């Protein structure tokens with residue numbers, strides 16, 4: 001019962017895997033950017049306490065975090081057409097991933113903002129700055145440095161979670177892999193190669209984020 | 223000219239059920255240096271913070287430089303309050319420098335943000351202020367690389383950059399190592415000599431004796447005694463004042 005490994009079909013289809021990888025990368029980056037914008041907004045509002053908007057966002061965050069990403073993706077892709085909204089699968093993937101990630105990012109943003117000492121805002125206010133000016137000039141620049149490491153983790157998680165969009169017919173890395181398996185039946189080999197590609201993607205990202213963080217830290221410590 | 227820089231009338235301030243300021247009447251003349259003393263938890267910080275609108279007293283009236291900050295327990299509107307705060311400088315026990323900004327940026331960030339001065343002019347002003355507090359050579363340092371005494375002197379320069387009419391100090395030397403207290407007090411003496419209106423919460427009784435025009439004792443949210451430093455320190459009347467001075471001076 002020797003293990004009979006044959007990577008030829010995977011290697012022959014490597015261009016398809018690369019195409020899928022490009023889709024995975026672009027969906028992840030676009031989603032991350034959108035998620036950062038939404039997450040920043042929600043995080044800032046929620047860190048400021050008890051407005052109606054902040055209550056609404058509380059519900060948003062707990063619903064998004066309390067339900068599986070796959071279910072959310074299916075709702076956007078299969079559910080929305082039932083109410084007359086038909087989006088291309090690519091957009092559904094971006095919508096699903098960015099909303100999902102925005103909830104987590106908003107928590108990162110809120111945590112970072114609330115971790116800044118109370119005296120910082122007080123000093124800003126006592127100089128005559130408005131709350132908004134204190135936020136943009138004093139609090140957020142400090143909070144961003146504290147956000148970077150957890151945001152990096154979120155980005156890594158997003159790359160891995162993006163494999164789920166293959167289930168709403170987006171031709172990402174995972175989807176291309178499944179295609180190879182359906183013609184070659186080389187499932188172990190294909191999944192191994194895909195795993196390696198995801199591993200490389202996440203580790204390159206980690207490396208880039210680390211060096212970015214270090215630069216930030218250095219520039220602050222002068 | 224002896225107009226009032228700060229006036230508090232019948233101030234009552236509560237945290238929940240806990241009444242922290244009890245019917246406090248307090249005023250500061252323009253150019254006057256008032257030292258506020260009292261045991262921990264007596265309401266000194268709260269009183270200062272009410273003067274700059276960082277805390278809201280539920281009852282009473284507060285005026286700063288002729289403008290009503292608190293009218294029968296109602297605080298001034300946001301925009302006007304922000305503007306009024308430019309006139310009331312605050313120096314905190316924990317410095318509260320902005321760690322992401324260099325020393326000179328700490329001083330110029332508010333004038334620039336509030337469009338009181340151009341970037342260029344505010345840098346010039348900031349340099350002049352650094353000169354004044356003896357830290358011109360630290361203009362480009364980051365706060366993390368300063369000693370406590372240097373930090374507090376930068377914080378004073380930062381407050382001065384707004385050209386306030388009153389400067390409030392909340393235990394400015396309490397967080398400092400003993401050998402660094404002097405340099406901060408030195409700067410404060412300089413300001414007093416320049417005629418700055420100051421309210422100083424401190425346990426530095428020598429400073430009070432030397433610099434204050436008036437010493438005010440607050441205990442349990444009540445102003446129980448005040449007077450010229452000479453009278454106040456040689457013959458305190460209230461037993462609580464005697465007791466407090468005894469513990470502080472023999473510490």
Ligand SMILES: Nc1ncnc2c1ncn2[C@@H]1O[C@H](COP(=O)(O)OP(=O)(O)O)[C@@H](O)[C@H]1O
Pocket residue numbers: 237242260261262263264265266267268269
């Ligand atoms: N944010 C707050 N919430 C509740 N109680 C407070 C708060 N700040 C101060 N206090 C209470 O008010 C009283 C006076 O405090 P404070 O003005 O800081 O005194 P001091 O500066 O004289 O030490 C204390 O009993 C303190 O516990």
Ligand SMILES: [Mg+2]
Pocket residue numbers: 266267268392393
């Ligand atoms: Mg205090």
